[in-house]
Amino acid sequence: MNNLTQNKIITLLQIQYSNMLEYRAEIALWAISGVIPFFMLNIWTNNNLNESINISDIMLSRYFLSAFFVRQFSVVWVVFTFEEDALLGKVSPYLIQPLHPFFRYFAQHIAEQVTRFPFALLISFIFFLFNPISFWIPNINILILSIISTFLSFLIQFLMQSIIASFCFWTEKASSFEKLLFLPTLFLSGLLAPVQSFPSYVKSWIFFTPFPYLIDFPASILSGNKVNLISGFLVQIIWVLLFLLIFKRIWTLGVKKYTAMGL
Amino acid sequence: MTDNIIEIKKLSKSFSVSFKEPGIKGTFKHFFKRRTKEKTVVNDIDLKIKKGEIVGFLGANGAGKTTILKILCGLLYPSKGYISVAGYCPYERKAPFLKKISLIMGQKQQLIWDLPPIESFYLNAAIYGIKKSEAKKRIKKLSEMLDINQELYLPVRKLSLGQRMKAELLAALIHNPSILFLDEPTLGLDINAQANLREFLQKYNKETGATILLTSHYMKDITYLSKRVICIHEGYKTYDGKLEKLLTQLSPNKDLTIICKTKNDISRLKKFGFQIKNVNDYEITLTIKKTEIKKILKDILNNFDIDDLHINEPPIDEIIGKILINKKY
Numbered sequence: 001m002n003n004l005t006q007n008k009i010i011t012l013l014q015i016q017y018s019n020m021l022e023y024r025a026e027i028a029l030w031a032i033s034g035v036i037p038f039f040m041l042n043i044w045t046n047n048n049l050n051e052s053i054n055i056s057d058i059m060l061s062r063y064f065l066s067a068f069f070v071r072q073f074s075v076v077w078v079v080f081t082f083e084e085d086a087l088l089g090k091v092s093p094y095l096i097q098p099l100h101p102f103f104r105y106f107a108q109h110i111a112e113q114v115t116r117f118p119f120a121l122l123i124s125f126i127f128f129l130f131n132p133i134s135f136w137i138p139n140i141n142i143l144i145l146s147i148i149s150t151f152l153s154f155l156i157q158f159l160m161q162s163i164i165a166s167f168c169f170w171t172e173k174a175s176s177f178e179k180l181l182f183l184p185t186l187f188l189s190g191l192l193a194p195v196q197s198f199p200s201y202v203k204s205w206i207f208f209t210p211f212p213y214l215i216d217f218p219a220s221i222l223s224g225n226k227v228n229l230i231s232g233f234l235v236q237i238i239w240v241l242l243f244l245l246i247f248k249r250i251w252t253l254g255v256k257k258y259t260a261m262g263l
Numbered sequence: 264m265t266d267n268i269i270e271i272k273k274l275s276k277s278f279s280v281s282f283k284e285p286g287i288k289g290t291f292k293h294f295f296k297r298r299t300k301e302k303t304v305v306n307d308i309d310l311k312i313k314k315g316e317i318v319g320f321l322g323a324n325g326a327g328k329t330t331i332l333k334i335l336c337g338l339l340y341p342s343k344g345y346i347s348v349a350g351y352c353p354y355e356r357k358a359p360f361l362k363k364i365s366l367i368m369g370q371k372q373q374l375i376w377d378l379p380p381i382e383s384f385y386l387n388a389a390i391y392g393i394k395k396s397e398a399k400k401r402i403k404k405l406s407e408m409l410d411i412n413q414e415l416y417l418p419v420r421k422l423s424l425g426q427r428m429k430a431e432l433l434a435a436l437i438h439n440p441s442i443l444f445l446d447e448p449t450l451g452l453d454i455n456a457q458a459n460l461r462e463f464l465q466k467y468n469k470e471t472g473a474t475i476l477l478t479s480h481y482m483k484d485i486t487y488l489s490k491r492v493i494c495i496h497e498g499y500k501t502y503d504g505k506l507e508k509l510l511t512q513l514s515p516n517k518d519l520t521i522i523c524k525t526k527n528d529i530s531r532l533k534k535f536g537f538q539i540k541n542v543n544d545y546e547i548t549l550t551i552k553k554t555e556i557k558k559i560l561k562d563i564l565n566n567f568d569i570d571d572l573h574i575n576e577p578p579i580d581e582i583i584g585k586i587l588i589n590k591k592y
Contacts, residue, residue, distance in 0.1 A: 004392045011389035015375070015382050022377040093373040096336055096366055098358040099390045256340045256354075259278060260333050 012103065016111035024115060031119035034071050037064040038127065040192050053197040059225065061134035063194055065127055066146070066222035070215050071191060072120045073113050074154040078105045079178050082165035087172060092260050102162055102251075109158065138222060145229065146222035152236040153214045157185075159243035160210070166247065169254030184209070190216025194225075210239045268442060268474050269312040269335065274344035276305040276330055304330045306498035308344070312476070314441075317468055319489030319506070320478040321583065327498040328478040332444045335476065336366045349442060362391055365440035369450030372431055374419045380430035381415045384437055391438035398437065405433045409463055425456035432460070436467070443467075445477040449484055461487045482583050511553055514582045518575040519556070520548045521563065528567050545570070 020027065041064035044050055050060045082105065085091045094101035128135045138146070160181060167174035186192065188202075188211035195206065195216040206212055213236045220227045280302045283293040292298075305327045312318055320328040333339040334346065337353035337360065346353055351360035374383040381402070388398035406412055409429045414422055422430065428448070435443075445464070449457040461484060468475055468488075479485055485492060485506070492509060494502035502509055523529050523545050532547055533539060537559075541548040551559050556574070563569070 004389075004394070007395065008389045008392070011386055015378065015386045018382060019375055019378055089368075089371055090373075092333075092338055092368075092371070093366065095338055096356065096361055096364065097387075097390050098361045098392070258339065260338045 008099070012099075012107040013111060016104075016107040017114055020108070020111040020115040027112060027115045028119045030075075031072060031116050031123065034068060034075070035123070036191060037067040037071065040064060044193070049197075053194070055194070055196075055225075058134050059223065060194075061131055062136060062223035063219055063225060065124060065134065066219035067191055067215050068127075069120060069124070069222065070146075070150050070153060070218045072116050073150050074157055074214065074218075075112075076109065076154065076157040076161045078102070078109070078158060079161040079165040079175050081105060081108070082162075083168050083173070083175050086168040089260060091258075095255070095258070105162075106158065109154070113154075136224070138224065142221060142224065146218050149213075149218035149221055149233065149236060152233070152240060153218050156210050156236065156239045156243060157214060159240065159247050163243060163247050163250055166250040166254045169257040184211055185214060188212065189214040190219060194220070207235075210235075213239065266313055267311045268314040268349055269310065269476075270345070270347045271308055271310040271335075272345040274305055274308040274310075274331070274334065274346060275303060275342050276327075276334060276339065277301045277303045277342045303342075304498050305334070305341075308498075308500050310493070310500070310503070312474060314474055315468070315472045316491060317464075317475040317477065317489045319485035319492045320476065320495060321485065321492050322478075322495035326495040328495050329446050331495070332366070332446055332476060332478060336364055336444045337361070338366070362438055363440055364442045364444065365435040365438070366444045366446070367432060367435045367448055369428070369447035369452075372419070372427065374427070374430055374434055376419050379416045379418055380422075380434065383419075383430075383434050384415075387434050387437050393438060401437055401439070402433065405436055408466060409433060410459070425452055425459075428452060428456065428460065432463070439471065441471070441473050443473055443475045445475065445479075447479055448477070449479060449481050457481060457483065464488060485583075510582055514577050515552055515554075516550045517553055517556060518548055518577075519551050519559070520546060520573045520575065521567075521569055522546050522571040524568050524570055528569070532563075532567070 041061060044060055044064075045057055050057060055063075082091070082101075085094075091101060094104060161178065164174055164177045164181070167177060188195075188206055188209065190212060195203070195212045198206065213232065217227060217232045217236070221229070221232075278301070279299045281293075281297050281299045283289050283298075304325075308331065320331065322328045330339065334341050335348055335353055337348075337356045340354045349360060349363045351357055351363075353360065353364075373387075374380050375386075384402050385395070385398060388395070388401070393401070402415075406415060409432060411426060411429045411433070414426045414430065419427060419430065432448075443464075448464075449460055452460065464475060464477075465488060467473060475488070477484065477488060490506060491504065492502070492506045493500060494509070518540060521532065523532070526545065529542060529545065529547050532549070533542070537549040537551065539547065540550045560572075563572075
């Protein structure tokens with residue numbers, strides 16, 4: 001990587017981070033609003049549901065805390081920002097700069113994740129105060145592997161939403177398509193329950209979809225549950241490459257349809 | 264080797280537009296079956312622009328001026344025709360092409376709203392592959408030219424429209440583009456801010472030799488900056504040439520007001536065969552062809568003892584207004 005490319009990446013991240021810090025209160029609220037896994041943990045433990053899948057209370061607590069962390073660092077909203085920018089004509093200047101517009105959105109997401117980090121740490125600290133028995137510090141290897149798989153999960157979701165965002169070139173309300181992704185992501189990703197608790201007939205096909213690799217796989221690595229690392233990472237990489245190809249194709253077709261609305 | 268930096272041949276652009284009949288019946292029809300029709304907004308345009316020229320586009324709203332600019336800067340794909348801008352096909356949006364151009368839109372912004380403009384300048388510099396030390400020099404030079412300094416360190420949302428426009432210009436020029444596309448750059452600015460912007464653009468053109476293509480509904484922008492104008496009417500090019508020639512074509516006469524010493528001179532002038540516009544006591548206004556004005560003035564000064572005279576041209580806005588409603592010139 002030459003110095004100018006390095007400068008481009010660093011400046012882009014620095015400036016997006018500065019911009020995100022302007023919205024720190026909003027980001028703190030977003031971080032707090034991502035506590036669904038804790039509610040789910042409460043439902044599971046109060047009803048002793050964990051016994052049916054042979055998982056201890058401690059491991060279940062760790063799983064849901066990990067799911068919270070994975071969710072914090074894989075939240076994607078590119079479709080909404082791109083749609084607004086496309087409708088207001090803000091995409092136009094981005095399209096005629098020597099940088100693919102999605103790198104801006106990508107940098108915004110990374111900057112937001114960095115901004116979220118201290119809030120996520122604070123929430124986990126509070127979690128351990130109320131639940132000290134679940135406290136653990138994962139070893140460095142597990143930490144690195146879970147960071148990589150969380151990043152891959154973020155990439156999969158970013159590319160899925162970018163594909164939907166590219167429909168803005170055809171329709172003004174591309175974000176409606178995102179609703180089709182929201183429900184399976186919520187129910188099949190492992191955010192509400194570990195995938196191992198799903199019925200057998202769901203487990204027979206769910207692993208052919210990208211959803212269990214969004215939360216369940218990285219959260220299971222982080223919480224120390226048993227997972228097949230090689231196949232998990234391989235599937236994540238395949239989904240990234242597949243969605244990247246689809247995105248590139250749709251972008252190329254869509255950009256020809258661009259009408260520079262609002263300009 | 265041609266010195267044309269922009270060449271367009273037979274350029275056309277059509278959009279598919281959906282339309283809806285009014286009322287609830289129309290709403291249901293529109294819901295179940297969308298009806299669309301092709302609307303051609305740019306029609307068979309041929310154009311050549313030389314390096315360093317400042318060219319103004321004139322035409323009514325919806326005439327197709329902005330669409331042409333959007334196609335030339337690579338934002339829109341043309342439906343038909345050949346385009347070459349700085350030797351590149353704009354819609355391929357190759358990085359070397361994008362580094363040569365800039366599009367500035369009045370009232371539209373690329374600056375990051377919550378951060379000071381200086382942050383956006385450094386971001387743009389990085390995107391265009393400019394080293395930080397070089398970017399600092401360019402920011403200093405351009406901010407001096409634009410006369411902005413403290414404003415660079417205030418959040419964009421706190422700046423006035425005029426200050427913001429200057430900052431937008433700086434952001435758009437940081438990579439030293441050799442072709443500028445300006446779409447209504449002075450829209451919404453006060454008279455002083457408009458004048459400053461025009462002066463800056465003229466200076467930039469002189470110093471860098473940049474080619475400037477401009478659309479504006481403020482005639483001062485066009486008359487101050489452009490010697491050449493292109494008139495667009497319903498997607499067709501209806502005039503391409505010198506602004507002076509167009510003005511002569513559209514307004515071939517001038518009004519000559521003469522204040523005579525005696526009423527006898529007024530009577531004699533009436534008999535001279537001039538087209539008389541108005542007579543008021545010792546004052547007479549004649550309508551005279553621009554091409555004959557020198558000869559007629561000489562005759563009048565030699566044959567009449569006059570107190571004063573004024574030569575008036577119709578206001579430029581009035582003349583240009585004709586362009587917006589007329590098809591051919």
